[in-house]
Amino acid sequence: MNRIIQKLQEPQKLLSIYFTAGYPELNDTVTIIKSLEDNGVDMIEIGLPFSDPLADGPTIQDSSTAALKNGMSSNLLFDQLTNIREIVKIPLIIMGYFNPILQFGVEDFCKKCQEVGIDGLIIPDLPADVYNEHYRHIFEKYGLINIFLITPQTSEERVKFIDGISNGFIYMVSSASVTGSQSGFGNEQEAYFKRIHNMQLKNPQIVGFGIKDKETFTQATQYAKGAIIGSAFIKNLTFNGVNSIELFTKQFKA
Amino acid sequence: MSYNVNEKGYYGEFGGAYIPEMLYPNIEELRQNYLKITAEPSFQEEFHALLKDYVGRPTPLYYAKRLSEKFNTKIYLKREDLNHTGAHKVNNTIGQILLAQRLGKTRIIAETGAGQHGVATATVCALMGIECVVYMGEVDIARQAPNVARMKMLGAKVVPATSGSKTLKDATNEAMRDWINNPVDTHYIVGSVVGPHPYPDMVARFQAVVSEEIKWQLREKEGRSNPDYVMACVGGGSNAAGAFYHYLDEKDVKLIAVEAAGKGVDTGESAATSILGKEGIIHGSKTLLMQTHDGQITEPYSISAGLDYPGVGPMHAHLFKTGRAEFIAITDDDAMTSGLELSQLEGIIPAIETSHALAVFNYKKFKPNDVIVINLSGRGDKDLDTYIKYFKL
Numbered sequence: 001m002n003r004i005i006q007k008l009q010e011p012q013k014l015l016s017i018y019f020t021a022g023y024p025e026l027n028d029t030v031t032i033i034k035s036l037e038d039n040g041v042d043m044i045e046i047g048l049p050f051s052d053p054l055a056d057g058p059t060i061q062d063s064s065t066a067a068l069k070n071g072m073s074s075n076l077l078f079d080q081l082t083n084i085r086e087i088v089k090i091p092l093i094i095m096g097y098f099n100p101i102l103q104f105g106v107e108d109f110c111k112k113c114q115e116v117g118i119d120g121l122i123i124p125d126l127p128a129d130v131y132n133e134h135y136r137h138i139f140e141k142y143g144l145i146n147i148f149l150i151t152p153q154t155s156e157e158r159v160k161f162i163d164g165i166s167n168g169f170i171y172m173v174s175s176a177s178v179t180g181s182q183s184g185f186g187n188e189q190e191a192y193f194k195r196i197h198n199m200q201l202k203n204p205q206i207v208g209f210g211i212k213d214k215e216t217f218t219q220a221t222q223y224a225k226g227a228i229i230g231s232a233f234i235k236n237l238t239f240n241g242v243n244s245i246e247l248f249t250k251q252f253k254a
Numbered sequence: 255m256s257y258n259v260n261e262k263g264y265y266g267e268f269g270g271a272y273i274p275e276m277l278y279p280n281i282e283e284l285r286q287n288y289l290k291i292t293a294e295p296s297f298q299e300e301f302h303a304l305l306k307d308y309v310g311r312p313t314p315l316y317y318a319k320r321l322s323e324k325f326n327t328k329i330y331l332k333r334e335d336l337n338h339t340g341a342h343k344v345n346n347t348i349g350q351i352l353l354a355q356r357l358g359k360t361r362i363i364a365e366t367g368a369g370q371h372g373v374a375t376a377t378v379c380a381l382m383g384i385e386c387v388v389y390m391g392e393v394d395i396a397r398q399a400p401n402v403a404r405m406k407m408l409g410a411k412v413v414p415a416t417s418g419s420k421t422l423k424d425a426t427n428e429a430m431r432d433w434i435n436n437p438v439d440t441h442y443i444v445g446s447v448v449g450p451h452p453y454p455d456m457v458a459r460f461q462a463v464v465s466e467e468i469k470w471q472l473r474e475k476e477g478r479s480n481p482d483y484v485m486a487c488v489g490g491g492s493n494a495a496g497a498f499y500h501y502l503d504e505k506d507v508k509l510i511a512v513e514a515a516g517k518g519v520d521t522g523e524s525a526a527t528s529i530l531g532k533e534g535i536i537h538g539s540k541t542l543l544m545q546t547h548d549g550q551i552t553e554p555y556s557i558s559a560g561l562d563y564p565g566v567g568p569m570h571a572h573l574f575k576t577g578r579a580e581f582i583a584i585t586d587d588d589a590m591t592s593g594l595e596l597s598q599l600e601g602i603i604p605a606i607e608t609s610h611a612l613a614v615f616n617y618k619k620f621k622p623n624d625v626i627v628i629n630l631s632g633r634g635d636k637d638l639d640t641y642i643k644y645f646k647l
């Protein structure tokens with residue numbers, strides 16, 4: 001069974017962390033993944049850096065620019081991950097924009113993912129409709145779960161469509177914003193979290209964008225199955241380095 | 255073979271809407287409404303009245319006698335430089351502001367490279383009394399100071415794009431991020447035939463007035479509405495799309511698209527997207543773009559800030575792939591020389607973007623009886639600094 005599906009069956013609220021591969025240093029990838037698992041993180045999104053990350057705010061943009069400058073590439077990432085399944089058990093998801101995947105070859109990319117033990121993909125600029133029509137069979141052939149986003153603006157009809165073609169979890173973007181630009185959750189978010197919860201979708205939801213501390217994590221997971229922390233984790237890496245991961249993750253597990 | 259967009263937003267294999275889910279509602283709203291709204295008689299009436307009385311259309315189709323003599327062929331110039339704000343860009347911004355109003359939008363955002371589209375957007379926002387925010391790369395802000403000042407005078411807020419390479423592609427990213435953050439009240443006026451469907455088709459339709467006019471103007475002058483060639487420079491491709499639009503299916507009219515070779519196609523400092531680009535996704539569109547083999551978008555170079563976009567509109571990618579249009583790349587030096595030549599032969603100082611199209615006469619032989627229409631996309635006022643430095647005037 002796919003590790004994401006297995007993980008979603010565990011009782012706890014899931015803590016998921018995003019980081020950009022190749023940042024702060026080119027060869028930090030495995031160290032960061034291992035350290036996140038050792039510190040009780042449930043799932044990891046490995047960011048494949050892109051030159052033009054449309055859906056990201058300055059923190060993830062800057063980490064992507066730095067990672068590319070360090071020399072990160074699709075091939076190198078797969079090289080770094082070659083033996084990852086000998087040391088890490090939790091679900092691993094690659095999050096990246098579509099163009100680098102298209103240039104690698106969608107089928108080759110999926111095949112590589114399966115070989116190294118990646119469980120799923122999040123590709124923000126691959127629309128659900130295009131995926132469903134052109135790429136779904138390839139992802140399924142290699143046992144990969146593709147994860148779709150919904151936002152507060154997504155219509156009920158479209159949420160249902162996305163739920164219908166999803167087979168893992170739905171990535172619930174917390175508010176109308178790019179990554180990293182949120183200052184806490186208000187009534188609007190709570191109403192949205194509740195509204196989606198009440199739709200009784202077949203896929204659980206994991207909230208992302210704007211989760212930065214214990215408080216926002218708790219708010220986000222009141223109705224949802226888990227939450228994803230991205231920019232706040234990158235900022236912590238920038239200022240406190242790879243050795244600070246234990247301290248950073250502790251706050252969410254308390 | 256169709257050269258127009260299909261119902262799914264594709265030109266052949268190019269186009270589509272590769273956008274993050276956050277932009278889906280905005281794009282879907284546009285997609286469902288743009289044809290309906292622009293077909294309404296009240297829209298058409300207001301659009302054409304503004305083009306006539308505010309922009310100054312129709313722009314002349316001028317027979318360039320001395321230029322024609324020099325190259326021993328018949329050259330007509332479609333004078334888009336005489337539009338209000340000095341380029342073709344305003345045809346599109348007039349159309350989109352009217353559309354935005356009908357969609358109930360109260361805030362406008364735009365990207366700009368050279369500043370021409372930014373100025374054209376700031377202008378229509380002033381005209382309609384709507385808030386305007388223009389994203390412009392930090393590097394471009396420094397090299398296009400007069401246009402930055404114009405936008406400010408017109409009441410727009412100019413926001414520097416400080417990410418990536420700090421030029422047009424990054425300004426476009428910033429505008430898209432703004433739209434993600436402000437999905438309800440804001441309309442994004444994209445400045446060329448690029449971006450996710452329906453933008454390429456919508457912008458092409460607003461620019462199509464150019465070839466609509468060429469048809470009847472040429473009939474008056476030559477007794478036929480089809481020239482032998484239509485030629486235009488291509489950055490994103492909007493002025494070319496406008497000049498080609500009503501000729502796309504007229505097989506007797508040859509289309510020539512002129513790209514910026516920069517310092518030379520093979521120098522690593524070029525913006526000749528069709529030659530150097532590969533199929534991929536940029537700003538929500540599947541098209542040809544300049545990229546590394548790993549799929550990272552690269553920074554193009556041209557002396558002309560309006561042509562250094564790493565992609566090209568999906569219509570043009572299709573015209574290139576099918577061979578419907580011939581693509582020619584012209585260097586900085588050749589463009590500059592031809593800009594000076596037009597100034598001295600015809601008393602018209604062209605935008606450097608346009609100068610690229612004029613330089614084709616040095617490389618391609620035309621017959622004495624060939625009728626060639628060049629879209630003179632803009633005037634050179636904004637480029638005086640560059641001309642001064644280049645020719646040490």
Ligand SMILES: Cc1ncc(COP(=O)(O)O)c(C=O)c1O
Nearest residue numbers: 489490491492493560607631632
């Ligand atoms: C005068 C002029 N011509 C051409 C262009 C290139 O754009 P497009 O290819 O969309 O016409 C620009 C862009 O700024 C411009 O200002």
